[in-house]
């Protein structure tokens with residue numbers, strides 16, 4: 456049935472193996488991030504067979520369904536309302552709020568389970584993390600007293616909200632904080648987690664930043680690209696996933712609607728480019744599954760024209776292309792389209 460995503464397990468395995476080896480060569484442990492594919496078993500089983508050091512996801516529900524002895528890490532800051540589920544399904548979580556860590560400690564006591572935490576530092580991207588030393592000190596003073604919490608280390612996240620690129624200069628802030636914690640509290644931190652796929656441009660140039668010994672990698676493994684500059688990594692597959700959607704109408708039509716223009720199905724006033732009379736196809740996939748602007752047709756003569764809840768409309772710009780109803784159009788994906796398609800129950804997932 457269509458639409459469906461074809462998932463090449465061998466290519467994913469190759470990407471994971473290549474990235475794990477790259478990290479390990481630099482003395483960096485690898486957290487393989489599973490959220491973009493909703494921790495689907497067909498791919499998490501591969502992680503269990505490879506040498507990844509941790510399996511990480513932003514949703515507790517996803518981690519809950521992975522059965523493994525590899526430590527499981529929750530990437531999104533813990534919600535105070537989910538601490539019991541975190542204690543019972545996750546080994547390590549990322550945190551920045553003292554009230555939440557205190558609640559985790561209480562839940563740990565209730566279930567007699569120890570829980571590891573990584574304190575997140577905001578070094579400029581302005582998403583999660585502790586920004587000021589005074590705030591960090593207040594948290595540290597308490598955290599070390601909690602009897603069910605193990606402080607595993609510190610981490611940071613870049614190139615997410617503020618688009619900040621990991622450089623030696625920017626990351627030196629994380630290293631300074633690490634040293635200050637270690638000297639102030641006379642402890643050694645096991646984990647200094649330097650970021651996500653945007654860090655890979657540094658490793659690729661053989662730039663190793665002393666003390667950074669962990670990365671959390673998602674996008675590079677699924678789309679084969681680093682995310683600081685969006686460059687393809689030439690030694691990785693970028694086509695682990697391919698979307699296939701079928702044509703349910705194929706007709707010659709004008710490219711400008713006829714009549715007075717009001718609102719489209721989503722209350723917006725649409726505008727159009729006049730391409731003359733063209734072959735238009737309707738695909739059986741829509742906004743409910745994916746933002747059509749995030750689809751990349753393999754056939755370069757296809758132009759994406761628009762979408763509604765259940766339809767994507769394309770123009771076939773080459774007369775020689777001879778599509779018909781029932782034919783399947785293939786797309787490469789971006790991170791955004793992969794995320795929503797893997798989350799849509801209407802899109803079949805097919806492993807090859």
Ligand SMILES: Cc1ncc(COP(=O)(O)O)c(C=O)c1O
Pocket residue numbers: 488490513530531612650651652653671672673674675682
């Ligand atoms: C805290 C955190 N770390 C790491 C990642 C992985 O990022 P990327 O997919 O760019 O490697 C994410 C996002 O999934 C995240 O939220």
